[in-house]
Amino acid sequence: MINIQDMRDTARDLLTKNEVRAVIGYRRSSSGMNAEPVVITTPEQADELVWDPTCFHNLSLYLVEDRKFLAHTRNNPGRPIAIVAKGCDARAIVVLMQEHYFKREEVYIIGMSCEGSGVLVERKLAANGIQATNASFDGDDYVFTTAQGEKRLPAREIMADRCLECRIPYPREHNVVLGEDKTGRELAEPFAALKRFEERDAGERWIFWERQFDRCIRCFACRSVCPMCYCEECVVDSISFPVNAQTTAEEKANRVRWIERSAVRSENITYHLTRAMHLAGRCIDCNECERVCPVNIPLRLLNNKMEREAREQFGYEPGASIGAPALVASFLDNDPEKFIR
Amino acid sequence: MEKILGKKQIDDWIAALSEWEILAPSVEDGIWAYRALSGAVRLDHSNTTQPPKGLSFPQREVFFSFEQIKGEPPRLTQKMPTATRRAVFGVRPCDGAGAVRMDMVFSDHVADPYYQTRRKNLAYVGLACNKPQGSNCFCLSVGGSPVATEGMDVLMTDLGDRYYVSAVTETGKALMAAAAKLFAAPTSVDKKLVERTHADAVAQPQRAVKNVDAVPAKLKASFKSPLWEELARACIGCGVCTFLCPTCHCFDINDESTGASPVKGNRVRTWDNCQFPDFTMHTSGHNPRESLGSRLRQRVSHKFQYFQENFGMPQCTGCGRCISECSVGIDIITTVNKVTEHAG
Numbered sequence: 008m009i010n011i012q013d014m015r016d017t018a019r020d021l022l023t024k025n026e027v028r029a030v031i032g033y034r035r036s037s038s039g040m041n042a043e044p045v046v047i048t049t050p051e052q053a054d055e056l057v058w059d060p061t062c063f064h065n066l067s068l069y070l071v072e073d074r075k076f077l078a079h080t081r082n083n084p085g086r087p088i089a090i091v092a093k094g095c096d097a098r099a100i101v102v103l104m105q106e107h108y109f110k111r112e113e114v115y116i117i118g119m120s121c122e123g124s125g126v127l128v129e130r131k132l133a134a135n136g137i138q139a140t141n142a143s144f145d146g147d148d149y150v151f152t153t154a155q156g157e158k159r160l161p162a163r164e165i166m167a168d169r170c171l172e173c174r175i176p177y178p179r180e181h182n183v184v185l186g187e188d189k190t191g192r193e194l195a196e197p198f199a200a201l202k203r204f205e206e207r208d209a210g211e212r213w214i215f216w217e218r219q220f221d222r223c224i225r226c227f228a229c230r231s232v233c234p235m236c237y238c239e240e241c242v243v244d245s246i247s248f249p250v251n252a253q254t255t256a257e258e259k260a261n262r263v264r265w266i267e268r269s270a271v272r273s274e275n276i277t278y279h280l281t282r283a284m285h286l287a288g289r290c291i292d293c294n295e296c297e298r299v300c301p302v303n304i305p306l307r308l309l310n311n312k313m314e315r316e317a318r319e320q321f322g323y324e325p326g327a328s329i330g331a332p333a334l335v336a337s338f339l340d341n342d343p344e345k346f347i348r
Numbered sequence: 349m350e351k352i353l354g355k356k357q358i359d360d361w362i363a364a365l366s367e368w369e370i371l372a373p374s375v376e377d378g379i380w381a382y383r384a385l386s387g388a389v390r391l392d393h394s395n396t397t398q399p400p401k402g403l404s405f406p407q408r409e410v411f412f413s414f415e416q417i418k419g420e421p422p423r424l425t426q427k428m429p430t431a432t433r434r435a436v437f438g439v440r441p442c443d444g445a446g447a448v449r450m451d452m453v454f455s456d457h458v459a460d461p462y463y464q465t466r467r468k469n470l471a472y473v474g475l476a477c478n479k480p481q482g483s484n485c486f487c488l489s490v491g492g493s494p495v496a497t498e499g500m501d502v503l504m505t506d507l508g509d510r511y512y513v514s515a516v517t518e519t520g521k522a523l524m525a526a527a528a529k530l531f532a533a534p535t536s537v538d539k540k541l542v543e544r545t546h547a548d549a550v551a552q553p554q555r556a557v558k559n560v561d562a563v564p565a566k567l568k569a570s571f572k573s574p575l576w577e578e579l580a581r582a583c584i585g586c587g588v589c590t591f592l593c594p595t596c597h598c599f600d601i602n603d604e605s606t607g608a609s610p611v612k613g614n615r616v617r618t619w620d621n622c623q624f625p626d627f628t629m630h631t632s633g634h635n636p637r638e639s640l641g642s643r644l645r646q647r648v649s650h651k652f653q654y655f656q657e658n659f660g661m662p663q664c665t666g667c668g669r670c671i672s673e674c675s676v677g678i679d680i681i682t683t684v685n686k687v688t689e690h691a692g
Contacts, residue, residue: 036677038555039483043677044582064676068584130378138483222379224398224407226587227624232675244626250633259631267604268618269408299675301397301588303378 008146009119009186011058014091017117017183019053027089027115031069032056040139040151041129044069056091058119060127060142060149060162065293066090067099068234074109075237089115089182095169097178098291098326099234105326105333106289108237118178120186123147124162125170125194130303132165163194169294169307171195180329201311216276222302223275225268229296229306230282235289242266243278279309287313288334291326349515349524351531352538353504358511359388364527365435368471371403372437382436391438391506394481395667399443399594400436404467405450407591407619411462411601415612427614428465435471435523440481442667444474444499445492446594451499452659453597462617471519474500478549484668486681489556492665495546505542512542557684560652560662566691567653567684575690577641579683582676585640587621589670589678590647595655595663598622622646648683 018030029048034055036043041061046069047053073088092100097118104111124144132139132151137158139151148159149166163171170176171194178184196202207215227243230236243266250259266281267274283306290310297306317323323334338347353361362370362385370385373393380396382403409429416422439447447467454463477485477494487494497503501520504511512534515521524531534542557563570576590596600620605613620627623644628637637643655663664680671679 036679037682038671038674038677038679041677046581069582140483218377222377224587224591226591226621228584228586228588228675231584231586244624250631252632264602267616268600268602268620269604269616270618271408295675299584299586299588301592301673 008122009058011056013185014058014117014119015053015056017185018047018056018089018091019050021089021115022048022050022053026086028084028086030056030089030091030117031066031073032091032117033058033062033064033066040142058091060124060144060166062091062093062119063126063167063295063298065096065099065232065234065295066092067096067103068232068295070100070103070109070114071234071237075239087113087115089117091117091119092178092181093119093121094173094175094177094179095291095293097180098175099293101180101326101329102289102291102333103234103237104329105331111329116178116181116183118181118184120178120184120188121170121173121176122186122189123192125166125173125176127162127165128167128298132160135160135165166194167294167298168195168200169292172197172199173292198311198315201308201315204308217272219304220275220279221272223270223279223304224302225270225275225278226301228299228301229279229304232295232299233282233286234293235286236282242281279304279306283309283313286310288317288321288323288325290314349521350534350539351513351524352507352534353511353513353531355509355511357530358391361527361530362389362437364530365523367526368433368435368523370435370437371400382438385437389437391475393438395440395443395669397669397673398592399446399667399669400439400472401443401446401450401594403434403436403470404447404463405454405597405619406466409462409617411615411617413606413612413614414603415610417610429462431465431469433469433471435473437473437475439472439474439500440477440667441474441494441496441498441500441503442485442487442492442665443594444472445487445496445665446667447472447499449595449655449659449661449663449665450597456658471501471523472499473502473504473520473523476503476505476546476549478506478545479552480554482668482672484555484671484679484681485666486555486557486668487666488550488554489558490560490662490664490666494549494552505545507538507541507545510538512538512545554666555668555681557652557664557666557681558688563662563684563688564653564656566688567649570687570691571645571649573687573690575687576645577639579686580640580644580678583623583640583644583678584676585623585625585643586675587623588673588675589680590621590623591619592669592673594665594667594669595651596621598627622650644678644683648680648687651680652684 021027029046031046033042034045035057042057044064139153141152143150149162151158175190177188177190266277294307371382372385372389374383380393382400410427412424412426414424454460497516501517503514598620599617601617603613604616629635651664652662
């Protein structure tokens with residue numbers, strides 16, 4: 008079991024010794040049970056940091072934001088930025104480094120092993136009728152503080168599917184790591200949810216997806232929360248059309264719009280499938296997109312499908328090694344397709 | 349008009365409203381929403397993920413279609429919404445208050461015919477909140493109340509085995525008159541009970557925006573506050589807060605092509621969102637609200653300062669959706685309180 012104080016001490020020490028310019032971590036939110044992301048810059052703030060089953064967020068998103076800010080302000084801070092990272096988050100950081108988004112020495116990874124736990128799912132918790140103000144993990148159960156006193160639930164019952172299926176709940180890439188390496192733990196078979204879904208026939212699956220995409224409100228929370236969706240210009244934004252002083256009104260009016268603003272089936276499907284394709288071999292299954300969706304679209308099924316294709320067709324595992332090439336930037340000598348060789 | 353309706357009679361009442369399309373809260377794919385009623389009505393919802401706003405201000409509204417055949421003048425065909433009368437059951441007071449604000453926006457200077465056509469055919473049968481529906485309710489601190497009638501045609505209060513039903517508008521009276529036999533006159537016991545229920549509801553602890561009357565001036569003084577960037581540090585710039593808001597009404601208008609030869613398509617209004625990077629993008633390429641802090645400031649200032657200046661009330665109705673549904677803990681209550689505290 009991880010002692011929260013160790014994480015706070017690590018962060019405080021790094022800031023005191025000026026080894027990092029900030030620590031990206033989690034703190035308690037002002038609006039309920041969940042943790043929220045925070046960037047601390049002074050040693051005193053280290054006591055704000057928390058670690059519990061509501062630390063859902065893949066904080067590597069804020070490394071991307073930091074990188075964009077530095078590029079925009081042409082700032083070279085010299086010192087690295089530290090980040091609290093679960094196993095999945097650390098794999099996301101590795102993918103970003105594989106894609107040369109930033110360099111290894113620019114990031115200080117405070118790795119957190121999930122050990123026997125993972126993050127919980129708020130909807131699963133609500134289905135159990137629990138309204139909690141605090142959540143923790145005691146080795147077997149999630150323990151909740153509620154108005155009616157302490158309540159316990161077996162962790163497996165409300166743990167996220169992606170955590171149950173996680174093979175490596177440990178940040179292999181780290182500068183310092185807290186907790187034991189429980190790699191190989193098996194709470195559920197990998198791709199179990201996807202396998203269950205694929206047992207339905209194609210017609211049924213299409214009807215299922217039509218219903219899912221029909222209720223998309225195109226808030227783009229799934230894109231906005233994704234550390235891999237770092238494009239400066241996204242295909243769905245109207246700013247993806249470059250404008251300069253010479254651009255005529257007609258050119259602006261007639262710009263190509265791949266996806267219209269209307270939240271209708273055709274546009275919603277194009278948006279979600281474009282995103283899924285762009286995540287192939289990059290998505291590390293943090294599943295933040297599905298968590299943040301206000302209308303409960305099961306995006307993990309799409310991303311898992313792409314992940315499994317990459318694994319089965321090319322033996323590719325995203326985020327395994329900084330030195331490994333990106334999936335779409337590499338080929339295998341034994342590729343069955345001749346054109347690639 | 350104030351009446352008593354046995355809980356078991358509500359379906360009979362709905363059955364009597366044959367001239368109305370009935371919408372009520374239902375849960376599908378884990379999401380509570382106002383949907384066409386099928387079967388018995390269920391009013392055990394906390395609140396819906398989205399307010400009923402979209403019924404009068406849909407996310408997509410086609411204004412007109414166009415077609416241009418070479419050598420001929422362009423043909424425009426206006427697409428007015430059909431005037432179906434719809435009664436929505438189970439609307440919560442914060443969303444009733446939201447409708448009042450939306451009505452102001454879409455009748456100010458110009459009465460928006462698309463909005464008005466939908467709205468005047470829409471009746472809200474509200475349900476008072478005997479206790480807060482979630483931990484982020486704060487209607488009381490923004491001038492609302494869990495038992496408020498504003499925006500409603502009828503307000504029902506749950507009295508255990510029966511509803512205390514008050515008509516608020518003429519439409520509300522007509523809805524009740526359609527099944528007059530089902531309603532009984534309230535006894536003095538009923539009247540006392542509803543009074544006590546309402547008093548208890550208002551006495552329930554809620555979160556609060558502090559001193560809302562002083563907020564507009566303080567926000568005005570805080571336009572350049574560095575706090576905005578600090579408070580927006582975790583913001584991911586998605587559209588959840590505004591797309592789920594009962595009073596956000598910004599929209600975009602685009603021509604969506606449906607054919608190239610001849611050129612044809614639709615002029616479409618869609619919801620827009622001040623949290624998106626392209627919301628304030630100028631045609632020159634300059635963007636005055638590039639940072640997340642400036643966009644958070646816009647959302648909060650619109651709710652608590654600009655709307656107050658234009659319409660004499662805060663735009664926010666305290667439903668708490670933007671807080672509960674924010675994936676990174678951006679909290680409009682804390683934001684307003686911190687910024688105003690800092691303004692002194």
